[in-house]
Amino acid sequence: MLNSYKFFYSFKVKIVLIIISVLLCLVFSLKVSANSKNNGVILCDNHGEIIYSQNINQAFIPASTLKILTSLGAIYYLGEDFRFKTEFFLDKNLNLKIKGYGDPHLTSENINNFCRDLALILKKKNVFIIKSIIIDNSFFSSSIKIPGTQNSLNPYDASVGAFCVNFNTIFFKYNLVKNKFISAEKETPLTPFAKKIVQESNLKHGRIVISKEESQIYAGVLARYFLEKQGIIISEKVKLGIVQKNDKKIFTYKSFYNLKNIIKKLLKFSNNFMANQIFLTIGAKAFSPPATLAKGIKAMENYAGNELNIKKIKIVEGSGISRKNRISPKEMLKILKGFKKYYYLMNNRKNEYFKTGTLNKICTRAGYYTNKNMKLYPFVIMVNKEEYQYRCNHIIGNLQRIFNKIIN
Structure with missing residues (x-):
């Protein structure tokens, strides 16, 4: 008898909750946003069941919310504790060869640190003079062009590569006292190579991208600078080449950062360069080097379909910069359910963990609301429309009010 009572009580509670959810949807459906084909919205309960929705099957441009899928795919293919590497070789002519593997977070500070270690290794081998630094970029295909990027100086248009530094950008300013350009980063010298690029930009300050051709050797130029500071002499210019079988590693x-650390930085700063470095590395892992866009796309489509049961998605790159990417709110919800274990890697504000996306006339947001017990309530907002920012902010505010009504 007691068991029957518990069953019916539990059943009644569930019915009441369902009725409340339905009423909330009816009351707030018009307030969240006008019923427009340009808006896609989902709000779920903490079990992932949809309690409010609009246009959930329509495909939208996801913008940078696509980085959630890229992050999840990276964890699947590479592993949470994966660390990007860079290898160093000496050939018989005492050329130092550096082979990159797509590290998305290689900075001047990192290069300075490993050059100190490298200099000690060379000196122990009685090598104080190197003929040349040779960069092997063969882990990435040389023909990669990220869809959606332009030939601009903006950092979000940075090209990708196997051995790149500082997100393929140069940060500089003009010193009026010294009457010359200087680096805006204390860890990064403004080498003659970089100074020439800065002067050609016709800008007085800022962060600019370097061209694909320049990015092929720029990390090597910085490596040369830091090695010379350690007393290693390099006779010739930095150039491109390939590691051969007889070269000695x-x-x-x-990298100091494991993949989860990298993803947290990716989602915080929404760096397109980092996203596509990871995306390409996924393709190389799944289908062997060299990394190509086609391999990255195929690997991500396989993961989305086989592991997340996503049937309708169009992926052309991994950052969301391309307007050719497409996904529906319903399919984005599947990504959020998969990412639930890693929600803490997202940006956090009050009771919300989220990732935003913005392109011209595109505003998206996906993540989780939390209650006082840290239960997660997934949500998706996609707006592809004129006055997109106002409309998106309006939806965000009203969706938050719906959530507050539910948990209170």
């Missing part, structure tokens, strides 16, 4: 640098 003398050192492997592994």
Whole structure:
């Protein structure tokens, strides 16, 4: 008898909750946003069941919310504790060869640190003079062009590569006292190579991208600078080449950051360069080097379909910069359900963990609301329309009010 009572009580509670959810949807459906084909909205309960929705099957441009899928795919293919590496070789002519593997977060500080270690290794081998630094970029295909990027100086248009530094950008300013350009980063010298690029930009300050051709050797130029500071002489210019079988590996640098650390930085700063470095590395892992866009796309489509049961999605790159990417709110919800374990890697504000996306006339947002017990309530907002920012902010505010009504 007691068991029957518990069953019916539990059943009644569920019915009441369903009725409340339905009433809330009826009351707030018109307030969240006008019923427009340009808006897609989902709000779920903490079990992932939809309690409010609008146009959930319509495909929208996801913008940077696509980075959630890229992050999830990276964890699947590479592993949470994966660390990007860079390898160093000496050939018989005492050329130092550096082979990159797509590290998305290689900075001047990192290069300075591994050059100190590398200099010690060279000196122990009685090598104080190097003929040349040769950069092997063969882990990435040389023909990669990220859809959606333009030939601009904006950092979000940075090209990708196997061995790149500082997100393929140069940060500089003009010093009026010294009457010359200087680096805006204390860890990064403004080498003659970089100074020439800055002067050609016709700008007085800022962060600019370097061209694909320049990015092929720029990290090597910085490596040369830091090695010379350690007393290693380099006779010739930095150039491109390939590691050969007979070249001797003398050192492997592994990133200080594991993949989860990298993803947290990716989602915080929404860096397109980082996203596509990861995206391409996924393709190389799944289908062997060299990394190509086609391999990255195929790997991500396979993961989305086989692991997340996503049937309708169009992926052309991994950052969301391309307007050719397409996904529906319903399919984005599947991504959020998969990412639930890693929600804490997202940006956090009050009771919300989220990732935003913005392009011209595009505003998106996806993530989780939380209650006082830290239960997660997934939500998706996609607006592809004129006055997109106002409309998106309006939806965000009203969706938050719906959520507050539910938990209170």
